[in-house]
Amino acid sequence: MPAEQPTILATSGGLKPGTRTRLEFDRLLHHAVELSGVSGRAPKVTHIGTAAGDQRAFNSEMDEAARLAGFDFSHLNLFTMPNHADPEAHVLDQDVVWVNGGSVVNLLAVWRAHGLENILHKAWQSGVVLAGVSAGSICWFQGGTTDSFGPELRAVTNGLAFLPFANGVHYDSEERRRPLVHRLVADGTLGETHCTDDGVGLVYHGTELVEAVTEVPGKGAYIVTASEGADGAVEERLEPRYLG
Known part of the structure; x- marks a missing residue:
């Protein structure tokens, strides 16, 4: 049972x-399953750790967490070769795709080498919830800030662009993230950049931001846009709904 509309968390x-x-698995990953609308069976969740x-x-370790959660869990590995003969069929058979962290720059390069960009777009349009x-x-945005190149954060601007915004992660836990987002905007x-404190997620239906949610009370989400103010950017805080 796919989600009723293209959904990203x-x-x-x-x-x-x-x-x-x-x-x-914390509340955000469980919320990705809720967004898929699956019921009456174990949710099919595939993990991509590129x-x-x-x-x-x-x-x-993810397998053990999935066993506790009761998920029908799998992995799509691309190193040293894809572990599924037909990655598209595997992805389209899922309720949720969960993508873990690391180097977004390397992730994008490897995905494009294997044609995963088009596969994931097709899955998104088909109602498979994309999350991570x-x-x-x-990866789902036009770009954002990254430490993929080294300790000094830099911009990445060649994201998949399923969502027509940029993205700022770890907004409250890594002190260099916020000022760099402001400077790059x-x-x-x-462009317009949507940011999350640790423990916060943003829900998109199609390309529309519909809700901020959190597994940690008191955390925030933010929209940063260009302005004519002192630093050339303005930040709006969004109050997430607690998933507890």
Whole structure:
């Protein structure tokens, strides 16, 4: 049962430390499943870990978290070759695609080499919920800020652009993120930029931002746009709905 409309959940969260396992799925990842509308069976969720090089040890930790959550869970690995003979058929058979963090620059290059950009767009249009954290959030937008090139944050501007905005992640936990977003919006490198504190997600139906949600009370989401003010950018805070 696909989502009723193309849906993206772009987050700076979704995972938390486990009690008997190293990781558990937090409320944002569960919300991605809710957005898919699946009921009456285990939700089909595939994890794409390209941004961190498809680490098999991390995949195993995600498998344990999925077992606790009761998900029908799988991985789409691209290193050293795709682990599915037909990646498109695999992705289209899912309720949710969850993309984890790492290097968004490397993720985009590898996805394009394997034609995954078109596959994911088709899945999105078909009602498969696209979701993810950090690099797995930025990828759906026109661009954002990244440490893919090194410790000094830089702009990335060649995202998939399913959403006609830029994206700022880890807005409250990495002190250089906010001023760089403001500077890049002010000089026109990035357009309107949608940002999330850690633990916050943004829900889009089609290309419309419809809601901010959070798994951590008190956190915020933000829209940064160009202005004629002192620093050339203005920031509007959005109050997320708590998923607790």
